[in-house]
Amino acid sequence: MIRALGMMSGTSLDGVDAALIDTDGVRIGGFGRSGFRAYGDNESAILHDALGSWRDAPAVPEVARLIEASHADLATDFPEAELIGFHGQTLAHDPRGRGTHQAGDGFRLAAATGRPVVWDFRSEDVRRGGEGAPLVPFFHWACAEWAVGQGALPPAPVAFLNLGGVGNISWVDPSATAPEAPGACLAFDTGPANAPLNDLMRRRRRQARDEGGALATSGQANAQVLADFLSNPWFDRPAPKSLDRDQFADLLPSLDRLGDADAAATLVAVAASSVAKGWRWLPAPPSQVLICGGGRRNAALMAALSAHLDVPVQPVEEIGLDGDMLEAQAFGWLAVRVMRGLPISGPTTTGVPQPVCGGRISHPRKNG
Ligand SMILES: Nc1ncnc2c1ncn2[C@@H]1O[C@H](COP(=O)(O)OP(=O)(O)OP(=O)(O)O)[C@@H](O)[C@H]1O
């Protein structure tokens, strides 16, 4: 078993999560400490301004330094980590066009932390014809397998739904022999989750989020805006499929004529209905849906999901996992897989024709 530190800065742009995990890249030996380093207002503004930037954009070097420095800073709290899995910050994602771009250089992070760093997890998958996302599904399989071992889950298919800036769902069968085995996983991005709601709150109320979903709970979803949104051809595209953070940004102007509460309620309905729309792509109904990511703290969103789905919807804490740290843990686990040459994605998670072991490995003091 290796003690790895996974580090993730997600599409919500709120800060860096870091979590220790003991793993051989297949089984989870145990979970360790975790930490969070919030972005300051100035840092957050720099990241927001850089959204949509590709590697050659003038703003990118400054953003990359910010990402590397904030991650290096947080990594100093985890001297016991033997290896770091570094996701970087997604600034742009267009797998069928220009590719995928995560800012932050793992070679410089390795130099700054003195630890080997696995990074650039998505590019190889995209190069080979995959979506490059989502990458957490194989880890969701490992979590289910771990939970079955703990007696917290029956050995039957279950779904993990991450509600970050974007939503993504993984249907996993923990009785499969490996995550890349046929029938073990089916995954895709569901649609927007918190990102448009955060953007609305920032624009209209100068707040980072709708705390607890209080504003959305006090409003009424607009049926016309919701119907227009759900007619988007993206929903008819079979899984696997992935989204850029702002792929549905054209949704926001249609909210202009709505009051704040109704606009927030409409965005919650959009997020929950997106999941319901994608339900048909799952191979079989899961026994339950386990929610991870910050959206599980939005009561309006949780209520809307429970209303739409006819299986139990519960936070992932229900089976003994930490819903705030699952993605960070995932990149620690994926880093060990890359070190061992195991696949991190496959035809049913990113649509790549063959399972792929992506990622780059950078050692301190050695080149690239
Ligand atoms: N107490 C809360 N009430 C309401 N919403 C919350 C709360 N806490 C977190 N959130 C929402 O969850 C978001 C953060 O979720 P998370 O950290 O899972 O996203 P991320 O990892 O950045 O995104 P992604 O998974 O798309 O990469 C916040 O920006 C906010 O919208």
Ligand SMILES: CC(=O)N[C@H]1[C@@H]2OC[C@@H](O2)[C@@H](O)[C@@H]1O[C@H](C)C(=O)O
């Ligand atoms: C390109 C990119 O960074 N996508 C993120 C984003 O945030 C959620 C969803 O969209 C998911 O596809 C992915 O993140 C998680 C960590 C993943 O790869 O599984």
